[in-house]
Amino acid sequence: MSFSILGTGSAVPEYVLTNEQLTTMVDTSDEWITSRTGIKRRHIMTTESMTELTVKAAKLALEDANVAADELDLIICATMRGDYITPSQACVIQKELGAHCPAFDVNGACSGFIYALDVADGFFARKRVKKALVVGFDNLSAMTDWTDRNTCVLFGDGGGALVLGEGDGLKTINVEAFGNTDLIYAPRGESTSPMNKREMGRPVLHMNGAEVYKFAVSSMVRLIDRAITDAGLTQDDIDLVIPHQANYRIIKSAEEKLHIDKSKYVCNIAEYGNTSAGCLPIAIDEVNRTGRVKRGDNIVLCAFGSGLTTGVCVIRWDK
Numbered sequence: 001m002s003f004s005i006l007g008t009g010s011a012v013p014e015y016v017l018t019n020e021q022l023t024t025m026v027d028t029s030d031e032w033i034t035s036r037t038g039i040k041r042r043h044i045m046t047t048e049s050m051t052e053l054t055v056k057a058a059k060l061a062l063e064d065a066n067v068a069a070d071e072l073d074l075i076i077c078a079t080m081r082g083d084y085i086t087p088s089q090a091c092v093i094q095k096e097l098g099a100h101c102p103a104f105d106v107n108g109a110c111s112g113f114i115y116a117l118d119v120a121d122g123f124f125a126r127k128r129v130k131k132a133l134v135v136g137f138d139n140l141s142a143m144t145d146w147t148d149r150n151t152c153v154l155f156g157d158g159g160g161a162l163v164l165g166e167g168d169g170l171k172t173i174n175v176e177a178f179g180n181t182d183l184i185y186a187p188r189g190e191s192t193s194p195m196n197k198r199e200m201g202r203p204v205l206h207m208n209g210a211e212v213y214k215f216a217v218s219s220m221v222r223l224i225d226r227a228i229t230d231a232g233l234t235q236d237d238i239d240l241v242i243p244h245q246a247n248y249r250i251i252k253s254a255e256e257k258l259h260i261d262k263s264k265y266v267c268n269i270a271e272y273g274n275t276s277a278g279c280l281p282i283a284i285d286e287v288n289r290t291g292r293v294k295r296g297d298n299i300v301l302c303a304f305g306s307g308l309t310t311g312v313c314v315i316r317w318d319k
């Protein structure tokens, strides 16, 4: 026994930062950002907290699933940092929803949402839960160096949530990690200890874009190809591919190498940029609410990111 998707929700901050506006902050241009990444705009948190936005996404998903908060048996939030160091963002969401169930965060960086789905799958397999809420949300604007044009043009804030119920919608799921601390990382920041003598580094994101790009393209092709085989399907059986939204050129490059019709790839990077663990649930909510996904469709989710990590799964849409 595994899970099927019962409902979806998402939430992004109101404030929109355009490429044009970024040209007043760093030496860049709309032309460079658009042609190199596909990003036109990103939503950035100004007055909203992660709590407000994650709870909004969770409530929309519960409503879509027609499930009450007190029916939840599990809450997992995929994020690199919640509003608090402790408690977990999942516990904060639980409090705001009035739910009564185990709740914890998973940090799988940009692959975090698939890591969280894999953990949830284990709870369903052990028959420990009947209904679960899985949230993916990141607030990368709070850990971005806004003077670094190599990174600050790429990221946005936002995320979404899925309500899962017992079912056999999940066909296959796999996660990987490659123990790398050089290609994408953000140091923890200062220690409060007066005894600490160690330099902690600025708590901002550093990335070797070109190397991550190569990892991303080769991983996406390999992971999607293998997951479809593991699910007992062929590329013709796939109705939608929802990839991590890091760069539209990465998605295009995978498209060229796989044999899945180009119309089946979901790309909303122009509007949101890279929201890390938020990318997949935002896109899933979009295809649900716009009617782009239909009952019985086979969808592939694929992500990669800091760690280096990857995640992939194939899910039949049972809603």
Ligand code: UT7
Binding pocket: 027, 028, 029, 032, 033, 036, 037, 110, 149, 150, 151, 153, 184, 208, 209, 210, 211, 212, 213, 216, 246, 247, 250, 274, 276, 304, 305, 306
């Ligand atoms: O979600 C986590 C996973 N992250 C990713 O998957 C990101 C993967 N990497 C990428 O998407 C791309 O490597 C980037 C979008 C980050 C960079 O694109 P690129 O085509 O690889 O550019 P580049 O780093 O090779 O830089 C090319 C040039 C450089 O100038 P020079 O040295 O050739 O004179 C950069 O300094 O573009 C310059 N550049 C910029 N120019 C204008 C870098 N950032 C900017 C900018 N505006 N914002």
